[in-house]
Amino acid sequence: MRASRVLIYSHDTFGLGHLRRSRTIANALAGTGEVEAVIVSGSAVVDRFAFARGVSAVRVPGVTKRPDGSYAGLDPQVPLPETVARRADIVLRTARDFRPDLLIVDKEPTGFHGEMLATLEHLRARDCRVVLGLRDVLDAPELLAPEWERKGSSEAVRSFYDEIWVYGLSRIHRPLAALPVGADFADRTTYTGYLRRAAPPPRPDRAEPGVAAEPFILVTAGGGGDGDGLIDWVISAYEADPGIPLPALVAFGPFLAPESRAAFLGRIARIGRNVSAITFDSEIELLMEKASGVVAMGGYNTFCEILSFDKRAVLVPRTTPRREQEIRATAAESLGLARTVLEADGRDPARMAAALRALPDQARPSRANIPDLLGGLDRIAERVRALNAAAPALALGDRA
Numbered sequence: 110m111r112a113s114r115v116l117i118y119s120h121d122t123f124g125l126g127h128l129r130r131s132r133t134i135a136n137a138l139a140g141t142g143e144v145e146a147v148i149v150s151g152s153a154v155v156d157r158f159a160f161a162r163g164v165s166a167v168r169v170p171g172v173t174k175r176p177d178g179s180y181a182g183l184d185p186q187v188p189l190p191e192t193v194a195r196r197a198d199i200v201l202r203t204a205r206d207f208r209p210d211l212l213i214v215d216k217e218p219t220g221f222h223g224e225m226l227a228t229l230e231h232l233r234a235r236d237c238r239v240v241l242g243l244r245d246v247l248d249a250p251e252l253l254a255p256e257w258e259r260k261g262s263s264e265a266v267r268s269f270y271d272e273i274w275v276y277g278l279s280r281i282h283r284p285l286a287a288l289p290v291g292a293d294f295a296d297r298t299t300y301t302g303y304l305r306r307a308a309p310p311p312r313p314d315r316a317e318p319g320v321a322a323e324p325f326i327l328v329t330a331g332g333g334g335d336g337d338g339l340i341d342w343v344i345s346a347y348e349a350d351p352g353i354p355l356p357a358l359v360a361f362g363p364f365l366a367p368e369s370r371a372a373f374l375g376r377i378a379r380i381g382r383n384v385s386a387i388t389f390d391s392e393i394e395l396l397m398e399k400a401s402g403v404v405a406m407g408g409y410n411t412f413c414e415i416l417s418f419d420k421r422a423v424l425v426p427r428t429t430p431r432r433e434q435e436i437r438a439t440a441a442e443s444l445g446l447a448r449t450v451l452e453a454d455g456r457d458p459a460r461m462a463a464a465l466r467a468l469p470d471q472a473r474p475s476r477a478n479i480p481d482l483l484g485g486l487d488r489i490a491e492r493v494r495a496l497n498a499a500a501p502a503l504a505l506g507d508r509a
Contacts, residue, residue: 112145112163113497116209118200118228119150120221125332125362127215128152129410130244130276132160133304134213137486138493139163147207149200151221153183154363157391159309167203169196172221178430180222189222197224204228211238211496213274216247218265229269238496241270243284244409245277245303249432250287263290272492273298276409276485281440299492302484306410306417308394315392318358320385326357326465327400329393331408333362337369338452339406339425344376346461347384353465355401359386360393394418402468407438407447415447416483421471422447423464445477 115138119131128150135146139161148155148166155166170192171183182192200220204212212232218241219225232239247253257263266273275284279300288294328343330336340359347353359377361370370388377384390396397403397414405411407424415422424447426434435451442449448471450464 113143113211113493114207114209115144115146115211115213115493116204116207117146117148118212118214118220118225119148119152120215120217120224125152125154125364126244126408126410128155128158130242130304131213131215132158132164133306133410133413134242134486134489135164136161137304138490141490144493147203147209149203151196154389154391157363157389159312159391167199169199172196174430193222193224196221197227200224201228201231204232208235209237211240211493213240213242214270215242216244217260218262218270219260223260226265229265233269238272238499239270240492240496241266241273243273243275244433245275245284246282246409246433246436247284247431249436252432253284254288257288263288263294266290267293271297271496274489274492275300276302276304278302278479278482280479281444282436299488301488301492302481303413303416304485305483306394306414308398308418309392311392311395315395317396318385318387320356320358321396321399324355324401325399326355326402326404326468327396328357328359328404329397329411330360330362330365331406331411333365333389335427336362336365336406338427338456339404340365340369340373342425342452342456342458342461343404343465344373344380344384345456345458346465347380348376349458350462350466351380351383353383353462355465355469356382357384357404357465358396358400359384360390360396361386361388363389402471404465404468407434407441407449409433409437412437412441413483416474419473419475421468421473423468424449425452428453444479445472446474446479 117131119127131148135148138144139146146164151169151171153171155168172180182189330339377386397418402421403415404423407426424438426438428435438449441447
C-alpha cells in the first residue's frame with residue numbers, strides 16, 4: 110500500500126512559527142512510515158532546517174509584515190499583488206503535481222491574501238480531505254472576529270474544510286469561541302494537545318558556545334523580528350545586577366535587525382562572561398534541553414519546547430500587533446506552567462533581574478500535572494488515519 114500524501118501549507122509571513130509547527134507535524138507523520146509530506150513555505154530560511162525522510166519543502170516568494178501590520182514582498186522590485194499571484198500559482202501547481210490525499214492549511218483558511226482559494230477548489234473537486242490547523246491562541250476575540258470577517262475565513266471553513274485541529278487544550282484557550290459561528294464549527298473541531306518536541310541528533314559539525322557546558326539560562330526571541338524588547342530587558346538586568354547567579358545565552362534569531370544585533374553585541378561585550386549570544390541555531394532544541402531555565406516571549410513553538418523539555422520559564426509576551434502571546438502567557442501562569450512578566454507593569458531592570466534570580470527555584474511545568482498536555486502529534490496521527498479510512502469527502506456542491 111502506498112504512503113498517504115499530505116500537503117501542508119505554511120504561509121510564513123513573519124518569523125519562524127508557521128514553518129516550525131508545520132515541520133514538526135510533517136516530520137512526525139513521515140516518521141510513522143505511512144505518510145509522504147510536502148510543505149509549501151514562504152520562509153526565507155526553510156533550507157536551513159533538516160526534514161525527516163519522506164518530507165520535502167517547496168518555497169514560494171517571501172512576504173514580510175511591516176511594523177504597522179501591512180505586508181510587502183521580500184523583493185522590493187515586485188509589487189505585492191504580483192508576488193501573491195506567483196505564490197498562488199506555485200501552490201496550485203504543487204497540489205496538481207503531488208496529488209495529496211490530505212491538505213493541512215496552517216492558520217489562514219484562505220491563505221495569505223486569498224492565495225489558497227484556487228488550490229482549495231481544485232483539491233475539493235478531487236475528493237482531497239482538507240484540514241485547518243490552528244495554534245492554541247490566535248488573537249484577542251475583539252480583534253479576531255473582524256479579521257475573519259474581512260478575510261472571508263468563516264465562509265471558507267464552511268465551504269472547504271472537513272476538520273479543524275487546534276494544537277492545544279480547550280482548558281487553556283478556545284481560539285474560535287468568540288466567532289459568530291454555529292455548532293458546525295464545534296462539531297468538526299478537535300483539540301489535539303500541544304506538539305511534543307524532541308532534541309534532534311546533532312549534526313556532525315555542530316559547535317556550541319562554551320556557556321552551554323555549564324548551567325545557563327537560554328534567552329530566545331524566536332525569529333527575532335520583534336525580539337528587541339525582550340533582549341534589551343534581559344541585557345539591562347545583567348548590566349544592573351552583575352551578580353545574577355546563572356549566565357545567559359541569548360539567541361537573537363535570524364530576523365533581528367542588523368543594527369539591533371550590533372548594538373546588543375556591544376553591550377554584551379562590556380558585560381563580560383555573564384552574557385553571550387548567538388544569531389541562530391536551527392537545532393535550538395539541543396540548547397533548550399541543556400538549559401537550566403528559559404526566558405522567552407511565549408510564541409507557540411517555544412512554549413511547546415518549554416513544556417516538552419519541562420523547563421522552568423519566564424515569559425515576556427509581546428502585546429502588539431497581536432495579543433496571542435499575552436493570552437497564552439497569562440493562561441500558562443494561571444495553571445502553574447510558567448511565570449509571566451509583563452512590560453506593561455514597567456521595564457525596570459531590577460524586575461527582570463529578580464525574575465532571573467528566582468528562575469532556578471520555580472516549579473517545572475510537569476508539576477502542574479495537566480492530562481494530555483503534549484498529546485498533539487499522536488492525536489494528529491490518529492486523525493490522519495481516520496480521514497484516510499473514511500469515505501471520500503463531499504463534493505463542493507454537497508457541502509452546507
